[in-house]
Amino acid sequence: MFLIGLSPDIVYHSLLATEPNPEAAPLVLAGVLVSLVFIYLASKLGGELSQLANLPPVLGELVGGVIVGVSALHLLVFPETGAVAGDSVVVTILQQIAGLSPESSSEVFASFSEVVSVLAELGVIILLFEIGLESDLRELQKVGSRAAIVAVVGVVVPFVAGTAGLMLIFGMPTIPAVFAGAALTATSIGITSKVLSELGQLKSTEGQIIVGAAVIDDVLGIIVLAVVASLAKTGEVDVTNLIYLIISATAFLLGSIFLGKFFNKSFVAIAEKLQTRGNLVIPALTFAFSMAFLANVIHLEAILGAFAAGLVLDETDKRKELDQQILPIADILVPIFFVSVGARVDLSVLNPTSAVNRQGLVIAAFLIVVAIIGKVITGWAVFGKEKVNRLAIGIGMIPRGEVGLVFAGIGAASGVLDKPLQAAIIIMVILTTFIAPPLLRFAFQGEEEADKADLATANNQ
Template sequence: MHLPDLIADLGLILAAAGITTLIFKKIKQPLVLGYILAGLLVGSHLDFFPSVTDTKSINIWGEIGVIFLLFSLGLEFSFKKLFKVGGSASITAIVKVLFIILAGYLVGKAMGWKDMDSLFLGGILSISSTMITIKAFEELGLKHKKFAGLVFGVLIVEDLVAILLLVLFSTLAVSQQSAGTEMLYSILKLAFFLVLWFLGGIFVVPSFLKATKKLMNDETMLVVSLALCLVMVLLADKVGFSPALGAFIMGSILAETTQAERIEHLTKSVKDLFAAVFFVSVGMLIDPAMLVKYAVPILVATVVIIFGKIIFTILGALLSGQPLKTSVQSGMSLAQIGEFSFIIASLGLTLKVTSDFLYPIAVAAAAVTTFTSPYLIKLSEPFYQYLNRILPKKWLDGIERYSSGTEGITTLSDWKVLLRSYIFNTIIHSVIIIAIIFLAYRYVQPFIMNNIANSLASIIISVVVSFILMSPFLWALSIRRIQRTAYAHLWLNKKYTRGPLIAIEFFRIALGIFFVGFLMYEFFDTWVAAVIALGLIVLGMVIFSRKLQSFYDKLERRFMLNLNARENQKPDILPWDTHLTELRVSPESEVVGKTLTELMIREKYGVNIALIERGRNNIPTPGRDERLYPNDKLLLIGADDQLAAVKALLEIDTPEIAEEDNFPNKEMTLQKVVVHAESPVYGLSIRNAGIREKAQALIVGIERGANRILNPSSDFVFDKGDVIWIVGNNKKIKEVI
């Protein structure tokens, strides 16, 4: 029996990937580089090793890898996070991306490349790697630093910008010219479907998962999650977007559900497998002869990535009001490219609008910058200190004044509050109403006409059903009162504001009439549409106003319940809501000389001491008899209010000390570990497992099903499926648990 080429090729790919990743693990380099090297070895350009024969099938597997990779990124993305990162991350990301795209385009044109090659080069160079940055932060123990919040925010915004670039580049590639109307149409189309999918997904998916929760074991949850992902992939492809966009959107919808962590855990193995195939397929496209031939463009691209991203990220962060130190650290953390760059490069190849040399150049530049990224992050603070010494004092004072000034710009006037609410209200309900109209016209009415009733009856049924579905959203769009307090202030306190307020209300009513007229126009002639529209407006919006309000309120409550379910499932104080903070014991503090037993910090405040640094000595997970001495530096874990209380107790002289000082032990992190049947601690109590002694780690919380236990007692016995929240050295914890 002949073994199919696909199976033989897959075995070869995974064997090569396994060997190279073991080597790269040993030398502590990113696994992505190992996968790319494996692809180079099994590709058709080298004869030293067996080569893949069925390249077409492997490329299909690689496309599946892109889908699951984007699904995984979506699970970490969350649209709510995008709103929470604020203006600083958005300004920083947009400034950086725009300038790097421009720089990449100009560099391409300077080297004599075509417009599309140059534009795609700019897009490839502009997006930093979320995976590589997070991995580097984990390895360096920087995830809880102040600047890390800005970096993660920038990465979130960049993920969305990358999706937008994929859509825009696809439009440009098809039209082969920068037609302004087509670009605008593509952007509006993307915005329309993003809003529609997010609203529909949040309303339906969490409710579905909640209703089927008792039926969902791990196997079923995995199958359902991947099915939801692929359904959204089909929808995205149906409306003309890339499959990767659909996977990303479904991931971001599931990120808002209470099952997000579970889904992320269950799909991780699938994602890792197909992502490995994708990155290997990326490596297979590399021709060593092409790398030699285009060594200069590779060098130029690498220089643009490293120096361009550092400069423009610092510029964007400073413009957004960040201090110089945070800006420099952020800039040097984002000087690399990764997964989205490969996807943009492969888009150009798939659409046949870029030259063959662009992909290997992108991969080579990604490999170099992935290697340099951890070192640049380490050098960020010394570089800041260097800038602090050489820059004129006038500049430094100006930056500090600008940064301090922007922090105070947080209050919103009544007009801003009202207009922001009206804009959101108009966009959201307009999208829903337009979607209902198009669904009725393109799908419902033809279906009824072909299967149920004749032409006229099908039209009447479609119009009635559509209007019934639209009514609550028309009421919310045109009549519903929004931000009553701000509206009342403007109406009563300033007589000159009544005119604009009345104009806004007229606009809302007119927009509602327009949508009803648009519905009628899709099925009838214009005059009939106008008459029926006015009649329906009077009947539906006035006579049934209270019922519409009641029904809409139910819809809104369900949506908000689903949207906030992930946050609302947790009590106020939980170990996974906590974070690590570094504080110093003041010589004047009342805690000096007392033992941890006497202070009872854990019992009184719920705060755990993970590490004490005393001079050159480190004391991980200190015992109850350990005393605190002047200038001891403590690594504490707790919620913000708990840490604030302990901070007051320790009486820190200079709040900046904790932020500036870094613990030499970078590997003390808060992490979660799931107990399985083969775990060494399975069936043992915390005391008998000896985790504190063997791993120098501290258990701060345990999650067992719906029960969550903060600071568990030493008699607690581990069971299969327990989620342990623990602070300690990652490597030692893995050896013990």
């Protein structure tokens, strides 16, 4: 995600390390509360406007994040994007209303921004847990081999095409080209899954293939990220670390699903014995967070652990009841994630008046073409006699979202990416994230219209 995977020195400063002086400490909470007000306003206004425009609400949440973020209103900015306390409207509000001193502004800004970032991470963990609950493991297993092929094609094609194109066409050095090519491999399962759920297509064959492929894509993306990060630091691949990641990712996912068959009965028994409020949702969240923790400590994405937990609990008799209890928690936390993703996007890289940006725009155009084509063709990698919407599958793999921002962030922090290439990757992430939801809706609507036409023709005959 946009935080997990980055160097601890870059992002994960502990709250204790950045804790302000006692006089300023209460203002950290005030900063969090004001930030949440802006997040929820952006989320609801953006979502409602998107709904009116017949677009997925998640797109409105992302756009709302862009508007309140570093690109426009500066209501929600983060230190890791290069923002300082003076850039934050929240800090200004705290200075004028709550008496925040200039000396404490940087400490308070860093602290409340980190809390919001952690809440966003919790949001995406809850989102993937919810998606896991909504996914049918039996159906996911039916499309497992097809999802694996889609994922592999969706990683190999854009990586090879992007890396080779940057080296041959733009004369780029090997390591930056490999890093940019790797950024093209990611797929944002959070964004795609949310859109599929909103369209009612999550449990369709196409939806299950997309989700399954995105999960595998995420694992492959972590492996690719480990390789390119190793290249950036040492100039060579750490084979031992690579083998460890492959084995641990495979063992974790398969082991979780296998052990889940024995865990389900115990979970239901525990939930039925508890008599106080939250007797179902609290044990479920405990399990989800434990799985996310385990995934994180073995250097996998925490969201994979949460998704695996959802898949396991999907098999219990309490799934429908649990699904209803998770919804309000998701309504509170998930918008923080999507708005935060949008808020981190800096649209100033689209300014063509800057010579640096013009070079980046040319590279970005190439990366965008590779990013879209490299994923769309994955739909035609699906085999089998069953009729599937291949275009929808390919489009569902397009958005890079927060996953692409991880690559850009690590590449920028390591010094591998110069400004034009960094700008190009960010532009690619922006466009692929924003165009996928409406295109996915269009692809499924086109399938429905074609089915209606076929039905009408059959009736006439």
